[in-house]
Amino acid sequence: MIDFHAHILPNIDDGPSSIEESVQMLKSLKSQGITDIVLTPHYYCLKESIDIFVDQRDKSFEALVEALADNDFSFTLGSEVLLHKNLFLNPDLDRLKIGNTNYMLVELNLAGNIEQTLYNIEQLIYSYNIIPIISHVENYSYFKRVPNTIIDLIELGCLIQINTCSINNLNRCFIQKLIKHNFVHLIGTDCHNCSTRKPVYREFAQFLDKKGLGWFLNYAKENGANVLKNNRVRIKEPIPFKRSLIF
Ligand SMILES: [Fe+2]
Known part of the structure; x- marks a missing residue:
């Protein structure tokens, strides 16, 4: 399986603060069946x-690879970019994309208005030729109130990612609904360390199997492979929600 969202690089963001911890996280991911990892440290344009970010990320990656005695992961460098209007002061954002693809993991700031967010997403798509992957969509309460906004994002061309660790928090029910409605395309562990935000994948896969949603794992894997090859993803038609999920 491909982990599309992971804070494993040491000493760069709020992820692991030592190479040893990074190595422990990788061991855990390997034992749970993750084979490919997109390394996505936070990028905040403010x-x-x-x-500076790319320089630090590359150095951190070099140090990690050097510390790995034997590495059979396939790594791709990326970033988790917080959407902000100042991003667009940069003439290009290519080095924030995932590897050599046009895809970029994007974190939303929904404290502002949704129109501004959608406008900024359109800027990424039409002015920067970027295909946004919206990170951990279940973490935004806005989408629980107005879930069909996710369809607007998908129709614009975005892909949607959920966190595997959400099976262990209040979003457990929400992610099942999102999967059933074909609102999700990719998964990520969003792991940050070995304690409070550790890598969770096996438990997620078992949970989906138990709920009759095992098909989603193959779908996410196929989608992920296409993203890494910079191919278009063949997405399932989203099924609109009939009502808000918060009352
Ligand atoms: Fe993250």
């Missing part, structure tokens, strides 16, 4: 320039 905090640093893309030059």
Whole structure:
């Protein structure tokens, strides 16, 4: 399976603060059946320039690879980019994309209005030739109130990612609904460390199997393979929700 969202690189964001912890996280992921990892440290445009971020990310990656005695993971460098209007001060955002693809993992800030968010997403797509992958869509309460906004994002061309660890929190029910409605395309562990935000995958897969949603794992894997090859993803038609999920 491909993990599309992971904070495993050491000493770069709020992920692991030592290489040893990164290595432990990788061991855990391997034992749970993850074979490919997209490394996605946070990028905040208000905090640093893309030059500085990419330089730190590459150094962190180099240090990690050096520390791995034997590595049979396939790694791809990426980032988790917080959507903000100042991003668009950069003439290009290519180095924030996932590997050599046109895909980019995008974290939303829904504290503002949704129109502004959709406008910024359109800017990424039409002005920067980026295909946004919206990270951990279940974490935004806005989407529980107005779930069909996710269809708007999909129709614009976005892909949708959920966190595997959401089976262990209040979003457990929500992610099942999102999967059943064909609102989700990719998964990520969004792991940050070995304790409070550790890698969870096996439990997620078992949970989906038990709920009769095992098909989704193959679907997410196939979608992931297409993203990494920079192919278009063949998505299932989303089924609209009839009502809000929050009353
Ligand atoms: Fe994250």
